[in-house]
Each structure stands twice: as structure tokens, then as C-alpha cells.
Amino acid sequence: KNQVEQSPQSLIILEGKNCTLQCNYTVSPFSNLRWYKQDTGRGPVSLTIMTFSENTKSNGRYTATLDADTKQSSLHITASQLSDSASYICVVSDGYNFNKFYFGSGTKLNVKP
Amino acid sequence: GAGVSQSPSNKVTEKGKDVELRCDPISGHTALYWYRQSLGQGLEFLIYFQGNSAPDKSGLPSDRFSAERTGGSVSTLTIQRTQQEDSAVYLCASGPYSYEQYFGPGTRLTVT
Numbered sequence: 001k002n003q004v005e006q007s008p009q010s011l012i013i014l015e016g017k018n019c020t021l022q023c024n025y026t027v028s029p030f031s032n033l034r035w036y037k038q039d040t041g042r043g044p045v046s047l048t049i050m051t052f053s054e055n056t057k058s059n060g061r062y063t064a065t066l067d068a069d070t071k072q073s074s075l076h077i078t079a080s081q082l083s084d085s086a087s088y089i090c091v092v093s094d095g096y097n098f099n100k101f102y103f104g105s106g107t108k109l110n111v112k113p
Numbered sequence: 114g115a116g117v118s119q120s121p122s123n124k125v126t127e128k129g130k131d132v133e134l135r136c137d138p139i140s141g142h143t144a145l146y147w148y149r150q151s152l153g154q155g156l157e158f159l160i161y162f163q164g165n166s167a168p169d170k171s172g173l174p175s176d177r178f179s180a181e182r183t184g185g186s187v188s189t190l191t192i193q194r195t196q197q198e199d200s201a202v203y204l205c206a207s208g209p210y211s212y213e214q215y216f217g218p219g220t221r222l223t224v225t
Contacts, residue, residue, distance in 0.1 A: 004155075036216075043117070043204055043216030044156075089155070099144065099169065101214070105155040 002027040004092050006104035021088050021107045023073040029095030035064050035075045036089040080111045117207050117217035125223045134190045134220045138207030146206045147190050195224045
């Protein structure tokens, strides 16, 4: 069964600290893996996208890594800011059907001053 | 440019009533998706439109749910005889290709 699991479910960190969010998936084959940021009451916004041949992608203070062999991805946030408080969603697209996406349930990050 | 817009942003309805949710995709985007997001849950695929092709309705949870996309642009998701378990945020996404998605802000539906 194709699944995407994220951990932790929620996380509280102090402003300025770093954190790493995890995503494990069983989707096979897969086309690409995305990390989205979803602010409360808003739709998800794409942070990074990686194909199976890429193992790292950065977007400012956000760095995503991908290990296609172990089917694991992580999102590292450096020098967190209050505005980073949001849910972070890992999404894997199916390698056969490009319109098929598998969503993790997200990690809710709370950055405190 | 303008992003994906959805209306209404919030909808409260009584159990048994019908509701219509609207999605205005980004101009020129051929792919359009509807998802449902229940509290604390991941996004659940509902339906996918691509150009003039027949929509992929495989995610619709029951025959009370239907969607159409007129003229390849605006889409409407209709839920008939709403139930309390239909309460969720309904998200629409559009894309220039099937693997690219830009999400709207969602419609929060509450069935009382």
C-alpha cells in the first residue's frame, strides 16, 4: 500500500533554533517528492521538489534531503523564525500516474519566542 | 499574478442541505484538483480534471459528491444532502501540468 508517514506529529522549538522533520514513504515507483508549508487557514505552498535522482534541494533556510534507497526524506529548517510556525506536509507523486499524489498528515511546527 | 481562489471561504450549513463550493484556477492551468482535509488529517484526493479529458472521480467518497469544470476553467464541487462527516476544509489546486499544483486557500465547511 502506498503511504507517506511523517514525524514528529508536532514540534515546539525556540526561535533561532534548527529543526528537522522526517518523511518516510512506501510509494513505488515515485516521480517526485515535495515539501509544502501550510499556514493556518491557508492552502499549502510548495517549498521544495525533488526527483528520484536528486538528494538535496534548498530554498532559503529550508533544505530538503532525499534518500531514494531507504525511501526517506527530511526537511531541515535553519535559524527558525516565528513565521515558520505552520504545518509541513510531505507529498509523493506516483511514478505511473503523474496526477496521483500521496500526502503525509503533516508535522505541526510551533516556533516560540 | 492572481493565484487560485475559492469561495466561499467559510460555509455553515444544516445537515441535509446541498452546498456548492467554487474554485477559480490560475488562468491557463489545465489541471485542476479537489481535495478534502479533515482536522488533523492529510489531504484526501477527491477528483481531478485535465483539459477536456474525462475527470478522474476515483476519490469521491459517495454519490452525494459531484464536480464539474465549465469551459476548462472554473470548477464547482457540489455536496448533496450534507452530513456531519462532510465537515472539513475543501482545497482546490490547479497546475500547468498534472504534476504541478498551486493550492487555493480552501473552503471551510461546517455541517451542523
